[in-house]
Amino acid sequence: MKKSRLRVDSGRRWGRLSFSSSFLWVLMGVGLSVPVWAQGPAIVVTPGEGRVFRVAVQVFRDDALPQDGARSGDLREEIEEAMVFSDVLQPLSHAAFLGSETSLGLVSGRRADCAQWTQGGADALVEGVIERRGQELAVRYQVWDTARCKRLTLGELVGPDANRLRLAKWLADDVVGALTGTPGVAGTEIAFISDRSGEREVYVMDADGGRQRKATRGQSIKAFPDWMPDGGAILYTSYQDQGIPGLYLSSRGAYTPGPILTRVLPGKPKYRGVFGPEGRFLAMVTSDDGATEIYRVDRSGRNPKRLTRNRSIDISPSWSPDGEQIAFVSDRSGSPQLYIMQSDGQGVRRLSFNGDYNTSPAWSPDGRWIAYETRISGQFDVWLIDPAGEVNVPLVTHPRNDESPSWSPDGRRVVFSSTRRGRADLYSVDLRGEKLRRLTKKQGDNLQPAWGPFASEISR
Numbered sequence: 001m002k003k004s005r006l007r008v009d010s011g012r013r014w015g016r017l018s019f020s021s022s023f024l025w026v027l028m029g030v031g032l033s034v035p036v037w038a039q040g041p042a043i044v045v046t047p048g049e050g051r052v053f054r055v056a057v058q059v060f061r062d063d064a065l066p067q068d069g070a071r072s073g074d075l076r077e078e079i080e081e082a083m084v085f086s087d088v089l090q091p092l093s094h095a096a097f098l099g100s101e102t103s104l105g106l107v108s109g110r111r112a113d114c115a116q117w118t119q120g121g122a123d124a125l126v127e128g129v130i131e132r133r134g135q136e137l138a139v140r141y142q143v144w145d146t147a148r149c150k151r152l153t154l155g156e157l158v159g160p161d162a163n164r165l166r167l168a169k170w171l172a173d174d175v176v177g178a179l180t181g182t183p184g185v186a187g188t189e190i191a192f193i194s195d196r197s198g199e200r201e202v203y204v205m206d207a208d209g210g211r212q213r214k215a216t217r218g219q220s221i222k223a224f225p226d227w228m229p230d231g232g233a234i235l236y237t238s239y240q241d242q243g244i245p246g247l248y249l250s251s252r253g254a255y256t257p258g259p260i261l262t263r264v265l266p267g268k269p270k271y272r273g274v275f276g277p278e279g280r281f282l283a284m285v286t287s288d289d290g291a292t293e294i295y296r297v298d299r300s301g302r303n304p305k306r307l308t309r310n311r312s313i314d315i316s317p318s319w320s321p322d323g324e325q326i327a328f329v330s331d332r333s334g335s336p337q338l339y340i341m342q343s344d345g346q347g348v349r350r351l352s353f354n355g356d357y358n359t360s361p362a363w364s365p366d367g368r369w370i371a372y373e374t375r376i377s378g379q380f381d382v383w384l385i386d387p388a389g390e391v392n393v394p395l396v397t398h399p400r401n402d403e404s405p406s407w408s409p410d411g412r413r414v415v416f417s418s419t420r421r422g423r424a425d426l427y428s429v430d431l432r433g434e435k436l437r438r439l440t441k442k443q444g445d446n447l448q449p450a451w452g453p454f455a456s457e458i459s460r
Contacts, residue, residue: 053123053179055083056092056146058103060128064137071164072102072130075139078165079126082172082186085208087412087430089176089184096120103127106142106154114149122146124179126171133158139167143178152178169206170455176410185408187455190415191215191225191234192426196444202236202250207408207428207451209439215250224272227452228255229279234450235260237272247273247284264301272315275299276323276343283307283317283326294328296343307345318361318370319343320387327351327361327370327387338372340387351389362405362414363387371395371405371414382416384431395433402427406451415439415449 062072083089098116128141143153157167169187176184205212220240232254251257272285297304308314312332338352352358360373369384380401385392400420415428424445440446
């Protein structure tokens with residue numbers, strides 16, 4: 001499929017994968033723990049959270065041929081739906097418009113109608129023009145701060161007609177970024193494991209659960225999807241090499257698909273790989289000298305460095321957003337607990353002390369929280385702990401199991417797997433534990449979600 005192109009002239013670029021109890025840890029990634037009681041102050045959410053901006057979206061002037069009387073109205077509806085998905089934007093009611101319903105073009109210089117939009121209740125205005133670029137649609141748009149009568153963003157999105165909904169989501173994400181400083185995630189994607197086809201394969205879907213499609217095919221078990229930081233490929237574990245787990249890439253064209261790191265510790269099982277924030281290094285879980293350990297290795301396979309060295313089980317690495325630290329799980333204290341170490345393996349310290357089984361750490365994009373799963377009265381719940389271990393609070397609790405948290409790239413939501421309706425499905429929730437959204441329905445068990453990066457020129 002032809003990739004869409006993005007150009008945004010707003011001064012920002014969008015950035016943008018013994019075999020008994022230990023085998024079950026590594027393969028399934030499940031955790032079990034006793035009640036953990038909240039400590040410290042309430043959660044302070046990420047930038048943009050706590051205020052909803054009202055945005056007036058005009059019907060874009062449609063100059064594209066062939067003519068389509070419904071296209072511009074449909075595009076506005078799609079943009080507005082994607083804005084609502086952000087949880088920080090609210091489309092202004094069309095009945096409240098005091099300015100023009102339709103964009104006459106892209107205004108240059110100072111606007112003459114800002115006061116009308118402000119009086120109507122708009123914090124921002126989105127205007128645009130639809131044009132034709134060869135066989136593709138081009139959507140040019142501007143975002144205005146109506147109170148200051150200042151243009152925030154001038155951008156252009158280009159893609160096939162069939163990709164119009166994606167263009168609308170990306171445009172809405174840029175409006176979020178213009179008003180909050182952090183782009184929205186309506187146009188992002190989530191990778192996950194599902195057995196809906198009879199085999200455990202990697203699937204990908206839009207952040208709202210749309211366009212669910214298979215990313216791998218084969219007769220082997222797949223596990224632990226993880227995105228390349230630029231969104232150009234998905235790293236996953238496969239057991240297709242004579243049942244020995246190894247690391248593989250599913251690529252969108254920029255990278256060579258297939259097995260990777262085959263010359264690193266040849267013959268050793270590689271249970272899981274996680275990319276560092278810049279994509280240069282991976283943290284890799286393998287068995288070495290009879291112990292399950294964590295290594296750091298260059299993406300090309302050079303300079304493997306063993307980070308953990310003991311007879312315990314060390315798994316589930318998660319990089320800090322600056323790449324300086326790695327959170328992981330170890331049973332060196334007698335039960336699975338969260339630990340943090342420097343990215344060179346030094347300075348190991350225990351993070352979790354409440355509960356006897358804590359696992360699946362996931363570091364937030366702003367570095368302030370680590371989401372993880374723990375057992376509460378027999379079922380798994382998702383909690384948040386700060387990297388200093390001073391604040392430990394529940395995010396999602398339910399009588400059924402909630403597992404495998406993963407953060408949206410803006411840090412405003414967490415996706416997780418839950419059996420609250422029987423089979424495992426994927427849900428997302430905001431940082432108040434509210435606005436729960438079910439993303440998969442009645443399609444086998446859906447596990448191990450990995451929320452992808454912000455949309456980028458590579459992935460578009």
